[in-house]
Amino acid sequence: MTQVLVLGGTGWLSGRIAERWRDAGAQVTCLARGRRTAPEGTVLVSGDRDQPDVYDRLREQHWDEVVDVSRHAQQVCEAVNVLGDSTDHFTYVSSMSAHSDDVTVGLDESGPLHAAAQSGDEYDYGAQKAAAEQAVRALGERALIVRPGLIAGDGDPSDRFGYWAAAFARAGADPVLVPTLDDRFAQVIDIDDLVELLAGDRRSGILNANGESRPLADVLGRIRSAAGHTGEVVEAADEWLLEHDVQYWMGERSLPLWLPADMPGFARRDNTAYKASGGRLTPIDDTIRRVLQDERARGLDRERSAGLSRAEERALLLELAE
Structure with missing residues (x-):
């Protein structure tokens, strides 16, 4: 054995x-x-x-x-x-x-x-x-x-990808705050795809394991559609968010997946070797559906390791509208 x-x-x-x-x-x-x-x-x-x-x-x-x-x-x-x-x-x-x-x-x-x-x-x-x-x-x-790269899937304790599923689902017909989306990208790998690779045949060398790079607007749009959100999507400029103590990428009071403009390559890595090795790429919509189901089960308004509480988000939206 x-x-x-x-x-x-x-x-x-x-x-x-x-x-x-x-x-x-x-x-x-x-x-x-x-x-x-x-x-x-x-x-x-x-x-x-x-x-x-x-x-x-x-x-x-x-x-x-x-x-x-x-x-x-x-x-x-x-x-x-x-x-x-x-x-x-x-x-x-x-x-x-x-x-x-x-x-x-x-x-x-x-x-x-x-x-x-x-x-x-x-x-x-x-x-x-x-x-x-x-x-x-x-x-x-x-x-x-x-x-x-960023690992996405049900049960993720970092809350980075899951935050957006919860944010759009909890808002319903109300607005959701997002960073400036133009020229921003996201790149994730489904945890099941990664685990299949890690527990597969025992090859050697170095392999960057990542999904396809997608415009952040596309990723958030797909999550929004899956969550049934019908409210407004409100973009805020990087400078405004930073002035209001909203952080990049992860952690408390953050907008996950949002990266500084001077890091254009971080979410646009090459994944040719991963695909050539037989690495699986779960369709992102399937990952989104699984994450959304998990977020609803765990509680849309629970305390999180990353993102904004709904109260924090509402306060920022009100200030942005002034």
Whole structure:
């Protein structure tokens, strides 16, 4: 039986990876702190990856596959050092944010990366991912590095894609606030497509995993149509939003998927290699329908990790109309 170790396995993405390997007939072990449950039918080993003895129960076993999703380079380095010799294949889930060039449109896998994180760079996401990639590349042909873009799907704890489904659905016939849409783009990959790749055949190399780049106006229009929104769509200029403490991309009091104008390449990456590798691309309307159903089930007015509350949105719309 195939022995798979998922470093994590209890989060949104890592849990889906563990489930997919389990469903493929593998014996799956998840290493996590144990604050959340591991998928049914997998084995949970509790441990803190910042502790030196965390791999003591795992290092003597042979692993056909190890999957790591950590954003902390030191954790990934330690996993490679300790488990590398007893592992046939190591898959690391990096990020498109590892690329340092957010200007070039059509950037592919060969694009430049951030300088590897050093001590003191713990909160520099791109640099951490780049440093982790550096460690994994030492495994040579036994390693696969996958750089997904924004991951979309049901259950997403980041609320970035799901925010818009909720925003249009909760507004009904009332207005919805959006950023300036002209020359803005969005590029996502469905979580099910990504998981299928990560739990598939064990290739090597580096692969940027992304869906098709689309105008942000098109993406929001499709979400609006699926949600049945009939109200006005009100655009606000970048400067006005920033002056009113609305943030780009993610986090509290943000407009998710909105990017600065000086980052035209971030949501327009090349995905030729992903498609050539057989990577699946779920139609975006199918992803939207699934996300909208999930947002309605979880509550359109719930507290979110990203976006605006409806009260915040109404206050901004009123001020914009003055």
